[in-house]
Amino acid sequence: ISLCTPALVVDVDKVKRNAQRMIERFQKLGVQLRPHMKTHKTLECADIMTGGSRRSIVVSTLAEASFYADHGFDDILYAYCLPFDKVERCASLSERLDLFQVLLDHPDALEQLRKRPLAQAIHAAEGVELTGVYAHCGNTYNCKGVEQIQAVAQETTNLTLQFMEKLKGVGISCKSSIGSTPSCSHPVQDMAQLSEVHPGNYVFYDVQQSLIGSCSLEDVAVRVLTRVIGHCPHRNQLLVDCGWTGLSLDGAGKLPTGYAVIEGHPDLKLLSMTQEHGRVEPISGKLDYSKYPLGSLLTLIPYHACATAMMHPVYHVHSEGRLVGTWTPTRGW
């Protein structure tokens, strides 16, 4: 491959497969899938995750919300407890879009929303409407294996459904939305009683998700390509051109192979990184430098795809080994 390294490469066929599986999984359960955009923040991937509908997405920043709104997306849920410094921007999005949803977790936040003339207008006209209850079962990230994931998914589903019953008891009927990538990769039957789920990472997956049991390493759709740029026999190390600007520092201390899995080289470890350099050493024994000539490529499977993608201003997209284009994410807040 002629790409300059370090480069984030995306296997679009795996992306489509991961997305399609999630769509089918929740069609079968009769539950609305509202995919989260935070991992990739691109239009192309959003199209794939929504099956081309450009409807019903979750975002983690208002920069994402505006970016998607600018490109014809609608029914956007800003999965962030209404930040007081961004009420005007939220109000403006709610004016532009058919449906823009924000989260409230405190009476003060409702007060902030009501204080704004626009929100007052909405309130007078149609009311600030309670759409539903939003929860994230982040504790699935401590799981190992499908059984543990499904135990957490079951528990979260039970708690959410019980809460919905209590709301109904006081006359409030609304939607319920839960879901992390682990639980939505292995849903339990009772999740059919929820209104919607909102996983995001699954479109790329990563080493972390494979260790949790959400996917196999085969399913991971992103890699960072890096080149050998130095031989350091006095330290029994290789230098590569991927530092933390290309991979992020996420996953420190989590893997026997260091900050990433080096594809096809289970005996190598990405020991440490500076801004633009990585140090690779064998897990045991002496490096055979003839296997890693200067300029040769190594392929890193990221520990955490959200953190790695965030470091790249452009993603290089390939299908069956051929580059087919680039995707450009949005950034900022």
Next chain:
Amino acid sequence: ISLCTPALVVDVDKVKRNAQRMIERFQKLGVQLRPHMKTHKTLECADIMTGGSRRSIVVSTLAEASFYADHGFDDILYAYCLPFDKVERCASLSERLDLFQVLLDHPDALEQLRKRPLAQAIHAAEGVELTGVYAHCGNTYNCKGVEQIQAVAQETTNLTLQFMEKLKGVGISCKSSIGSTPSCSHPVQDMAQLSEVHPGNYVFYDVQQSLIGSCSLEDVAVRVLTRVIGHCPHRNQLLVDCGWTGLSLDGAGKLPTGYAVIEGHPDLKLLSMTQEHGRVEPISGKLDYSKYPLGSLLTLIPYHACATAMMHPVYHVHSEGRLVGTWTPTRGW
């Protein structure tokens, strides 16, 4: 301040003071200062560091080199051992610029350079010229205090000067360039015998540099502003709107106050971060939530300014508490 958070803010007066001190320090020693751009990657900061000359800089990526070349900078040193996938781009920069320098650390790299038609042309016309020897005393980052910094600076200077003598012995006369922010913040007299120094971080400084002894915490020119967005009394924690997308994960486990120093609150610790959330807890005792109402600002002093700046697509610049503009860094490779 009316900024949406998280926001990277830069105190331009401190930037100018840090830059001016470094300029004067090496004017006095009669050594060329060649400032490194990797920390900020902006035009404005580069102007300040070069005293407006737009000459003699170091960059860490070819994206930086092109960015600065596009804006009239010249005499650019690409401080990276010639990457074989980027020889053409280097050749093109060397055509555009009066002076473009690359590093070689291996005979194969020289071979790569010679193989290219352009490099051959250069060679035929003027020769691939050995400009000098470039070293980075990264071991100053293990120092605590001026005495240790100066011991490393002295050792690096001695080794470099001895090497220059050996080169002279075989008829090679060229420049010598060393220097990290710690050693250049406290240079030893013998550094006057070097040709140039190339520190970079000093323009911002950070908590790490203050712990090493390069600067005081007062000198640090960057902050991340974040807002309290949640009270979690059941965990004795605050939620803030700065996650690793706003600060980076650099500095994990290095500070008693967690991932940053929270200005004016030495009793608080930035315990952990997700993509867009930070968890803050008291180092001891119970949080007094009345001191941290929802929406109130906290100011994070970054552990490593290079890593934190990298996460921001725009920097907010202020002088004496007033916002005076924004700086936009270049990204990628």
